[in-house]
Amino acid sequence: MLHNLSIGALADLLATKKISSVELTRHFLARIEAFNPKLNALVTQTAELALQAAAAADSRRAAGEDSLLLGIPLIHKDIFCTDGVRTSCGSRMLDNFIAPYDATVVERLKAAGTVMLGKANMDEFAMGSSNETSYYGPVKNPWDTSKVPGGSSGGSAAATAARLTPVATGTDTGGSIRQPAALTGITGIKPTYGRVSRYGMIAFASSLDQAGVFARSAEDAAIVLQAMAGFDPKDSTSVDAPVPDYGAALDLPLAGLKIGLLKEFFEGLEGRNTALIEEALRVYRALGAKTVDVSLPHLPLSVPTYYVVAPAECSSNLSRFDGVRYGYRCEQPKDLMDLYQRSRGEGFGAEVKRRIMTGTYVLSAGYFDAYYLKAQKVRQLITDEFRSAFAKVDLLLGPTTPTPAFAIGAKIDDPVTMYLNDIYTIGANLAGLPGLSMPCGFIDGLPMGLQLIGPHFSEDRILGAAHRFQQQTDWHNCAPRGYDS
Amino acid sequence: MSDWEVVIGLEIHAQLATKSKIFSAAATAYGAAPNTQACLVDLAYPGVLPVLNAEAVRMAVKFGLSIGATVAPRSIFARKNYFYPDLPKGYQISQFEEPVVKRGSLAIVLDDGSVKRVGITRAHLEEDAGKSLHEGLANASGIDLNRAGTPLLEIVSEPDMRSAKEAVAYMKKVHTLVRYLEICDGNMQEGSFRCDANVSVRPRGREKFGTRAEIKNLNSFRFVEKAIQYEVARQIELLESGGTVVQETRLYDSDKHETRSMRSKEEANDYRYFPDPDLLPLEIDADFIEAVRATLPELPDEKAGRFAAQFGLSPYDAGVLSTSRELGAYFEALVGAAGAPQAKLAANWVMGELSSALNRDNLEITASRVSPLALAGLLARVVDSTISGKIAKDVFEQMWSGGSAADVIIAAKGLEQITDSGAIESVIDAVMAANPKQLADFRAGKDKLFDFFVGQVMKSTQGKANPAQLNELLKRKLGGSS
Numbered sequence: 001m002l003h004n005l006s007i008g009a010l011a012d013l014l015a016t017k018k019i020s021s022v023e024l025t026r027h028f029l030a031r032i033e034a035f036n037p038k039l040n041a042l043v044t045q046t047a048e049l050a051l052q053a054a055a056a057a058d059s060r061r062a063a064g065e066d067s068l069l070l071g072i073p074l075i076h077k078d079i080f081c082t083d084g085v086r087t088s089c090g091s092r093m094l095d096n097f098i099a100p101y102d103a104t105v106v107e108r109l110k111a112a113g114t115v116m117l118g119k120a121n122m123d124e125f126a127m128g129s130s131n132e133t134s135y136y137g138p139v140k141n142p143w144d145t146s147k148v149p150g151g152s153s154g155g156s157a158a159a160t161a162a163r164l165t166p167v168a169t170g171t172d173t174g175g176s177i178r179q180p181a182a183l184t185g186i187t188g189i190k191p192t193y194g195r196v197s198r199y200g201m202i203a204f205a206s207s208l209d210q211a212g213v214f215a216r217s218a219e220d221a222a223i224v225l226q227a228m229a230g231f232d233p234k235d236s237t238s239v240d241a242p243v244p245d246y247g248a249a250l251d252l253p254l255a256g257l258k259i260g261l262l263k264e265f266f267e268g269l270e271g272r273n274t275a276l277i278e279e280a281l282r283v284y285r286a287l288g289a290k291t292v293d294v295s296l297p298h299l300p301l302s303v304p305t306y307y308v309v310a311p312a313e314c315s316s317n318l319s320r321f322d323g324v325r326y327g328y329r330c331e332q333p334k335d336l337m338d339l340y341q342r343s344r345g346e347g348f349g350a351e352v353k354r355r356i357m358t359g360t361y362v363l364s365a366g367y368f369d370a371y372y373l374k375a376q377k378v379r380q381l382i383t384d385e386f387r388s389a390f391a392k393v394d395l396l397l398g399p400t401t402p403t404p405a406f407a408i409g410a411k412i413d414d415p416v417t418m419y420l421n422d423i424y425t426i427g428a429n430l431a432g433l434p435g436l437s438m439p440c441g442f443i444d445g446l447p448m449g450l451q452l453i454g455p456h457f458s459e460d461r462i463l464g465a466a467h468r469f470q471q472q473t474d475w476h477n478c479a480p481r482g483y484d485s
Numbered sequence: 486m487s488d489w490e491v492v493i494g495l496e497i498h499a500q501l502a503t504k505s506k507i508f509s510a511a512a513t514a515y516g517a518a519p520n521t522q523a524c525l526v527d528l529a530y531p532g533v534l535p536v537l538n539a540e541a542v543r544m545a546v547k548f549g550l551s552i553g554a555t556v557a558p559r560s561i562f563a564r565k566n567y568f569y570p571d572l573p574k575g576y577q578i579s580q581f582e583e584p585v586v587k588r589g590s591l592a593i594v595l596d597d598g599s600v601k602r603v604g605i606t607r608a609h610l611e612e613d614a615g616k617s618l619h620e621g622l623a624n625a626s627g628i629d630l631n632r633a634g635t636p637l638l639e640i641v642s643e644p645d646m647r648s649a650k651e652a653v654a655y656m657k658k659v660h661t662l663v664r665y666l667e668i669c670d671g672n673m674q675e676g677s678f679r680c681d682a683n684v685s686v687r688p689r690g691r692e693k694f695g696t697r698a699e700i701k702n703l704n705s706f707r708f709v710e711k712a713i714q715y716e717v718a719r720q721i722e723l724l725e726s727g728g729t730v731v732q733e734t735r736l737y738d739s740d741k742h743e744t745r746s747m748r749s750k751e752e753a754n755d756y757r758y759f760p761d762p763d764l765l766p767l768e769i770d771a772d773f774i775e776a777v778r779a780t781l782p783e784l785p786d787e788k789a790g791r792f793a794a795q796f797g798l799s800p801y802d803a804g805v806l807s808t809s810r811e812l813g814a815y816f817e818a819l820v821g822a823a824g825a826p827q828a829k830l831a832a833n834w835v836m837g838e839l840s841s842a843l844n845r846d847n848l849e850i851t852a853s854r855v856s857p858l859a860l861a862g863l864l865a866r867v868v869d870s871t872i873s874g875k876i877a878k879d880v881f882e883q884m885w886s887g888g889s890a891a892d893v894i895i896a897a898k899g900l901e902q903i904t905d906s907g908a909i910e911s912v913i914d915a916v917m918a919a920n921p922k923q924l925a926d927f928r929a930g931k932d933k934l935f936d937f938f939v940g941q942v943m944k945s946t947q948g949k950a951n952p953a954q955l956n957e958l959l960k961r962k963l964g965g966s967s
Contacts (some may be wrong), residue, residue: 087531203531206763236535238762
């Protein structure tokens with residue numbers, strides 16, 4: 001079936017004219033039609049635009065152009081501004097917001113010839129780990145619709161896992177690509193901070209946000225990342241360094257690769273989770289990799305550190321949503337203060353408000369040093385410890401999440417428990433490191449993820465290590481029941 | 486009544502003369518229709534990001550070098566968070582803890598001619614906000630974001646000034662400097678150059694500063710002087726009647742000439758400053774600094790020093806002639822044409838007749854109706870005694886209004902000075918003959934009548950008699966020794 005094929009296979013079909021992009025697009029649009037009501041993975045469907053883009057891609061191919069992504073459908077997380085298309089960020093605040101421009105990621109993927117099928121549901125302003133904070137309701141996990149798909153890029157993950165799209169974009173501020181990829185049994189990569197432009201990606205925590213990809217294999221992820229990555233003069237924090245050929249790096253041998261096992265990742269890890277990791281390590285050792293034990297003593301402080309830094313930045317980033325120029329405005333404001341208070345009070349959901357208040361608090365006079373400054377110091381310590389670790393090892397390997405997908409509603413009223421779901425992923429964001437999650441087995445019939453973290457700009461090495469693993473295993477080819485045929 | 490000492494520090498906001506905004510590509514030109522010069526970045530659309538304008542950095546460095554300050558190798562942009570409709574992001578990007586320019590100074594000349602150095606604590610880059618418009622909108626406020634994101638250099642002085650006059654002298658000095666450097670047009674009506682004044686008083690001799698009030702947004706030299714004078718009087722009166730000054734922000738009402746409380750320290754915002762994660766630290770290396778240094782023009786103090794040394798001008802004249810690059814250039818062109826020995830005469834003419842004509846017609850020096858070369862032509866006739874200084878002023882007025890050369894006017898109107906002693910003597914003789922009574926009185930000891938005879942001779946010659954010769958001849962003739 002078309003929806004189980006890799007980008008490479010689809011590109012072959014397109015190149016040999018066995019199928020047109022319009023046909024391919026119709027196939028996925030039909031799947032969205034059929035399955036989205038059950039999953040709520042997309043908040044906006046752009047069928048008409050998609051068919052136009054597909055027709056344009058077909059003409060480009062007819063004119064002799066040929067590239068892997070030309071005519072390949074995808075879904076963008078609704079955090080990316082898309083010219084002329086509603087960009088809601090999962091919030092009532094932007095429910096009426098039609099973006100007047102394309103994010104750099106969108107623009108680059110458009111230029112590569114991809115066809116946008118629609119916009120993916122997400123936690124409101126990317127704040128959440130379960131996709132339950134969305135104004136548009138929770139996304140359901142295709143493996144078990146009573147379970148969450150993870151978050152904040154839950155819609156992108158669920159749509160990719162359910163084969164409603166070959167690939168999807170996402171963003172990862174504190175695990176928002178890797179955690180949902182793990183919980184839905186797919187591959188997700190968060191690149192190095194600065195590798196992909198943040199321009200046009202609605203900011204949550206600017207020093208942590210990074211755009212990445214959901215795919216069903218490292219190979220597909222590499223193709224999409226290749227098109228997204230690279231310096232953008234519109235983003236001062238994007239890095240002006242050459243982008244390696246990720247495709248070429250996939251087949252590099254792993255012999256002699258030193259894989260670091262973080263003590264802090266395995267302490268207290270549930271036995272079944274440990275067993276899946278052990279099993280994966282057997283595959284890597286067989287490929288010639290060696291394992292080395294390493295420790296990052298301050299890593300356990302990642303979660304509290306993150307929940308100071310990220311809210312601080314978000315409290316400022318979200319100040320622009322004031323009901324004045326765009327977005328939600330309350331009815332009949334009495335005066336300016338009323339306009340601000342009700343527009344923001346009614347436009348934002350509970351989790352967003354919680355984080356704005358936390359962030360405002362930690363930046364306030366008298367608390368700044370004790371919270372914000374201290375968190376920045378810990379962040380630096382964690383970054384330094386990662387750097388020391390990468391002096392000894394090539395990659396770090398560990399779990400992506402402590403548990404498989406949990407039930408919708410199980411943690412939503414207990415933010416601290418919810419935040420702890422990101423315990424293994426947040427460290428890479430604080431240090432700006434690239435990380436990838438890929439499926440490595442099941443617990444209770446639900447997929448589990450294996451995480452690889454590398455030094456800055458080692459996306460090629462990470463993708464290569466993931467690809468080698470996927471050549472030896474079949475976990476990434478497992479589809480949720482009812483979505484593969 | 487105690488002896489109070491006034492303490493003043495100024496925060497000057499100079500709008501940098503870049504073509505585009507500090508963090509976006511939108512134009513900065515003044516006076517466009519509302520919101521036509523505000524792009525998505527200025528409007529703070531979701532997802533947009535700031536990119537620092539390198540030209541604004543270059544200008545800040547230029548300023549730093551010209552006041553002998555340290556240019557920080559690394560400075561940080563922070564976010565100053567507060568809600569206001571003309572602040573679209575809900576925060577202003579400004580440098581807070583780590584400014585780009587630190588510790589410089591400028592010299593000002595006091596009334597008694599002595600020179601005082603005013604310390605400049607720092608100068609930092611920041612963006613301006615937009616404007617709220619309240620007029621002509623029934624029951625609503627408008628917002629114009631054209632100004633949002635315009636680059637500003639905030640120049641913060643030490644509390645070194647001791648009077649309103651000193652504050653004005655310092656502000657004028659900064660005004661001169663930023664225009665010299667061509668980093669600010671200095672237009673105060675359009676708000677390109679404005680300041681906040683921190684004012685306090687303390688009993689003379691006490692080291693500890695009194696509590697200060699900050700007067701916001703003063704956009705003319707006169708307002709700065711008036712507002713400080715009012716504020717000083719208010720604080721002294723308050724303290725002398727047993728009250729205390731509260732730390733607060735005040736607004737100056739230029740119609741009523743008074744300051745009014747705007748908000749107290751307690752009501753002040755907590756701006757929650759933190760480094761802007763969208764912008765990397767601003768790093769400036771030695772090469773960049775040297776490249777900027779190479780573009781520095783001759784600075785006002787250097788020019789004044791040179792004028793004094795090269796042309797023998799008084800420090801005051803040299804200072805006045807170097808208040809702008811254009812005025813200095815005019816003066817130098819004039820001296821070039823008239824000859825260095827005539828520098829003092831040239832200075833007097835530029836500061837006298839020329840300046841008043843420019844003021845009267847509200848013209849800039851670059852739009853002078855009399856060119857340096859033409860003025861030199863006039864001065865040459867004064868120097869060679871073709872005309873007197875008094876006649877020269879009339880000729881200048883005709884040059885100003887008619888545009889002809891001095892010689893043309895002098896010849897057409899027959900204004901050449903009479904320097905023929907015989908001719909002057911015969912006029913003197915005629916005057917003496919016509920006024921026997923005055924002659925007798927003078928010879929009887931009424932010395933004051935000498936001026937009467939000068940006047941009569943000048944009247945007869947239409948002012949053309951050479952004054953020095955006339956004096957000499959008249960003395961001889963009236964004394965009876967002919």
